[in-house]
Amino acid sequence: EAGVVQSPRYKIIEKKQPVAFWCNPISGHNTLYWYRQNLGQGPELLIRYENEEAVDDSQLPKDRFSAERLKGVDSTLKIQPAELGDSAVYLCASSLIWNIEETQYFGPGTRLLVL
């Protein structure tokens, strides 16, 4: 079974440029998460989707970040414009919601460097 797929794996951009990250969750997983992991820190939730609905985006900086999950499968996270402080690893995770354990499976992440 294929795991969570993310692309690109690495991205270097100049500040004020836009950037987008793509995630394809594990087949059949209806719940999708985007996390940001700063260097030396644990992942922090940005947004959670149940199917195509964003059910928790309270920690997404909405002035510059946006996300979508069309058709309830793939998802895209966008930053526009990027700032130096956005340099981090952006992780996508997916899970099945139907039990309390709801184990989250993570992708390899996109490592973003903003210059």
Added chain:
Amino acid sequence: QKEVEQDPGPLSVPEGAIVSLNCTYSNSAFQYFMWYRQYSRKGPELLMYTYSSGNKEDGRFTAQVDKSSKYISLFIRDSQPSDSATYLCAMKPYSGAGSYQLTFGKGTKLSVIP
């Protein structure tokens, strides 16, 4: 004070040693506890999942939870160089709003020296 505290290390041990990794937490609502392993430039991978106080064993790994002390541990027996990674503890509430939301520790970087 952060909700979850984890010593970032780094921790360096010889091959074959017993490794003890720990986290403390302050939120008594946390009921589900996880340990993730994260290799360099990879995403976190679930190692252990437990929700009751006591020990849970899986091969060389033992997860221990002490809810009265708000303290969790991961023990690795007969450590191998392939265990070299960052270990993240994570936890979440049992139910209610935000019950899916994981709160992670900073992670402890472990190196097992051959």
